[in-house]
Amino acid sequence: GGPQCGNYGGQQFKWWQILYNGTSAWIVDGRDSRDDYFICRQGATATIREGGESNAQGDFAGAWTTNFAHMNIRQDGNQVTGFYTQYDSLKVTTFSGEIAGDTLTGVNERGTHFTLSLTQGGAIFAGEWFSNGRGYQWCGVRSGSLPDGCGFSGRWLTHSGKGWIELKQTGEQITGSYFNGADKGTLTGNFELFGRTQDYSLNGRYTASNDSGEFRFVDSGLSGLQFQGCWLDDAKPSNPGDWCGWRQGQNVPAQCRPTTCP
Numbered sequence: 625g626g627p628q629c630g631n632y633g634g635q636q637f638k639w640w641q642i643l644y645n646g647t648s649a650w651i652v653d654g655r656d657s658r659d660d661y662f663i664c665r666q667g668a669t670a671t672i673r674e675g676g677e678s679n680a681q682g683d684f685a686g687a688w689t690t691n692f693a694h695m696n697i698r699q700d701g702n703q704v705t706g707f708y709t710q711y712d713s714l715k716v717t718t719f720s721g722e723i724a725g726d727t728l729t730g731v732n733e734r735g736t737h738f739t740l741s742l743t744q745g746g747a748i749f750a751g752e753w754f755s756n757g758r759g760y761q762w763c764g765v766r767s768g769s770l771p772d773g774c775g776f777s778g779r780w781l782t783h784s785g786k787g788w789i790e791l792k793q794t795g796e797q798i799t800g801s802y803f804n805g806a807d808k809g810t811l812t813g814n815f816e817l818f819g820r821t822q823d824y825s826l827n828g829r830y831t832a833s834n835d836s837g838e839f840r841f842v843d844s845g846l847s848g849l850q851f852q853g854c855w856l857d858d859a860k861p862s863n864p865g866d867w868c869g870w871r872q873g874q875n876v877p878a879q880c881r882p883t884t885c886p
Contacts, residue, residue, distance in 0.1 A: 682726035682742045688749070689795045690764030691775030691848065692815070692824055697728075704728060711796035711815040738762055750774070761848045769794045773871070775848060776815070776826055776841070780869035784876075789869055791826075798826050807832050811839070818842055819883065827886065830855060838886035839867060849874045854885040 685699035690708070697706040702723045707716050719738075721730020726742040728749075740751035740762060747766050752759035763774035769792040772778030776798050780789040783805045791800035796815040801808065813828015824843040830836065841853040850870040857863070868880035 680725075681723045682728070683746050684723060684728050684740070684742070684749070686766065688764040688766060689770070691761060691770060691793070694795065695764060699723070704730065710817060712817045740764075760846045773848065775824075776843075776851075779872070780851070781872060782867065782869045798828070802830065807835070809833075809835070813839070826851075835859075840882060840884070840886050841867070841869065842882040844882070850877045852877050852880060852882040854881045856886045 681699075681702045683699070684697045684704060686697060688695040688697070693708040693710045695706065695708040697704050703720075704723060705718070705720045707718045709716050717732050717734070719730050719732040721728050721738075723729075726746075728740045728751075729738075730740075731737045736753055736755060738751060738753040740749045742749050748764070748771060750763045753762045754760070761774070763770065765771070765774075770777040775793045776791045777793045778791065780791070781787070782789055782802070786805040787803050789800060789802045789811070791798055791811070793815070798811075798813050798815060800811045802811055809830050809832030811828060811830050813826050816825045816827050817823070818825030818827075818840075819842075821844070824846055826839075826841040828839060830839050835857060837855055837857040837859075839853065839855040841851040843851045848871075851868060853867040853869060854864045855867045857865075864881070864885040866880040868877045870876055
């Protein structure tokens with residue numbers, strides 16, 4: 625605190641002395657609506673510096689778990705380098721990019737471009753990677769489960785909308801519960817890259833009070849909006865059933881069963 629340096633908009637601010645750009649200056653105890661410090665020099669009545677854009681960069685540095693890969697980012701100012709390893713794969717893919725505000729724009733070693741934006745105070749990012757003019761979901765967290773709507777996490781409708789599935793994806797591990805219109809049960813499984821086109825897939829087991837077996841869900845469009853699926857009862861291994869899902873407001877998959885069941 626100290627004597628009043630001046631006023632601005634009818635408000636008065638207390639001051640203290642600092643070294644500002646190599647010279648002695650006074651900084652005022654307050655901020656305006658543009659989040660910029662008021663500065664007034666010694667002896668001035670009230671010289672106010674208004675506004676100005678922030679040069680602060682979002683903090684992307686560190687380890688992330690995403691909807692399809694483990695990811696690690698190194699950051700130096702607004703420049704980043706890093707790598708990711710897709711779940712169900714040992715291949716490491718490198719990338720580089722640049723940060724503007726809370727958005728990272730980059731490209732990987734194969735020339736695939738992507739854009740990621742921080743949310744929730746830097747604990748989550750949401751974005752897309754691009755191929756042939758289309759964008760595909762890329763989202764991640766620093767720790768814990770992916771948020772609803774990211775990857776397989778969240779609520780899905782099934783069985784003509786009469787059933788549902790609730791999933792939580794934590795890295796490559798996925799757990800949840802379901803209701804098929806008659807019975808409830810639990811699900812456990814792992815993320816896999818499925819088939820020749822490396823579709824995002826969840827392969828695992830379901831368990832109900834009088835039933836158990838294997839299942840596979842395949843997000844063939846890599847959209848995070850719908851999946852093809854099927855189940856295979858342990859007691860009837862030669863008779864698979866359809867089990868596809870979609871997000872609220874999305875269409876039922878045109879083909880419910882994937883090309884290959886468990």
